[in-house]
Amino acid sequence: MRLLDLPPIWMAPMAGEAASAALVAAVSAGGGVGQLGAAYLAPARIGEIAADIRARTDRPFGINLFCPQPWLRDDDALDDYLARLAPWHGELGLPAPVRPERFEEDFEAQLAATVAARPAVISFAMGDPGVARVAALKAQGFSVLGTATQVAEGLLLQASGVDAVIAQGFEAGGHRGGFLGSPEGALIGTMALVPQLVDALDIPVIAAGGIADARGVAAAQALGASAVTVGTAFLLVDECPLSPAYRAALLAARDADSTLTRAFSGRAARGVANRVTRELDGVALPAFPQPNAASRPLRQAAAKVGNADFISLWAGQALPVNRTPGTAADLVAALARGWRT
Numbered sequence: 087m088r089l090l091d092l093p094p095i096w097m098a099p100m101a102g103e104a105a106s107a108a109l110v111a112a113v114s115a116g117g118g119v120g121q122l123g124a125a126y127l128a129p130a131r132i133g134e135i136a137a138d139i140r141a142r143t144d145r146p147f148g149i150n151l152f153c154p155q156p157w158l159r160d161d162d163a164l165d166d167y168l169a170r171l172a173p174w175h176g177e178l179g180l181p182a183p184v185r186p187e188r189f190e191e192d193f194e195a196q197l198a199a200t201v202a203a204r205p206a207v208i209s210f211a212m213g214d215p216g217v218a219r220v221a222a223l224k225a226q227g228f229s230v231l232g233t234a235t236q237v238a239e240g241l242l243l244q245a246s247g248v249d250a251v252i253a254q255g256f257e258a259g260g261h262r263g264g265f266l267g268s269p270e271g272a273l274i275g276t277m278a279l280v281p282q283l284v285d286a287l288d289i290p291v292i293a294a295g296g297i298a299d300a301r302g303v304a305a306a307q308a309l310g311a312s313a314v315t316v317g318t319a320f321l322l323v324d325e326c327p328l329s330p331a332y333r334a335a336l337l338a339a340r341d342a343d344s345t346l347t348r349a350f351s352g353r354a355a356r357g358v359a360n361r362v363t364r365e366l367d368g369v370a371l372p373a374f375p376q377p378n379a380a381s382r383p384l385r386q387a388a389a390k391v392g393n394a395d396f397i398s399l400w401a402g403q404a405l406p407v408n409r410t411p412g413t414a415a416d417l418v419a420a421l422a423r424g425w426r427t
């Protein structure tokens with residue numbers, strides 16, 4: 087099924103260090119679809135980065151947001167978490183960790199800024215934007231995408247009217263993007279998830295998770311995907327402003343270093359194991375996004391001083407498959423060699 091008249095190679099939205107205009111624009115200018123992971127960006131910043139992308143390329147790009155999560159503030163659990171961070175703050179010479187003043191950006195304001203930025207595509211993770219919101223966005227000319235980690239989520243998103251569903255397999259780097267049950271509940275691999283969603287849905291399916299080179303692209307197409315979205319492999323391209331310690335950790339990691347952890351954010355996410363993921367393994371944590379906000383000063387300071395022990399090293403299982411140096415356009419071209427038109 088043809089997808090939205092856009093190229094078949096998409097860069098996954100990646101909130102955090104990779105949320106860069108230069109990277110998104112380089113992917114779109116290079117023949118793919120770049121996407122901005124805007125989940126942690128203040129609304130004004132979304133507008134600034136989108137303007138910067140547009141100044142660099144007139145090709146289509148996407149913006150991605152996390153749907154708001156139902157969560158309960160739990161100061162006791164948060165204080166326990168801060169106590170666990172405290173020795174690590176000490177190691178980096180930081181003041182003791184404190185309760186964050188705010189935990190997340192205002193979703194409605196982020197969405198308004200996203201709409202004002204006029205990307206071609208608006209995609210959502212961690213929730214179903216719902217019939218009314220999807221209809222309103224489509225009426226304004228946006229293509230709207232949702233993320234599914236299981237068939238039931240795909241069916242709900244389809245019923246809400248999205249143009250396509252991103253099938254995020256277990257291999258994927260970063261946060262689990264599903265929304266039914268616990269994020270650890272639907273750990274279905276891309277190979278198994280994509281054909282199930284293709285069979286269940288009447289709209290296009292975009293494969294995400296574990297795709298790093300032309301072989302993965304060809305496999306995803308063979309499974310019925312209408313496009314692929316690749317995250318991890320783009321972290322290592324020249325235009326990605328990754329901190330040197332994060333980059334070095336990705337270059338050194340082996341296949342078995344990949345882990346699913348709640349340690350940094352309170353929500354399951356895949357990355358390269360390090361001290362934080364090991365030492366907080368099995369520890370009860372407050373709900374997302376409380377740890378995400380609470381651990382931010384530690385993560386940012388660690389990135390600055392080049393200490394990968396305390397950085398959330400989000401990356402997928404296919405990280406070792408393709409660490410070939412090059413530009414975003416080189417990677418788009420290499421991936422596109424796996425797509426049969």
Ligand SMILES: Cc1cc2nc3c(=O)[nH]c(=O)nc-3n(C[C@H](O)[C@H](O)[C@H](O)COP(=O)(O)O)c2cc1C
Nearest residue numbers: 098100101123211258259260295296317318400402
């Ligand atoms: C560093 C990083 C950040 C991510 N941030 C987001 C995000 O903000 N929104 C989102 O929908 N998915 C996010 N993801 C998940 C990707 O959308 C995608 O599912 C995943 O990268 C695909 O698997 P791969 O990493 O094996 O290519 C992120 C992934 C990584 C590696």
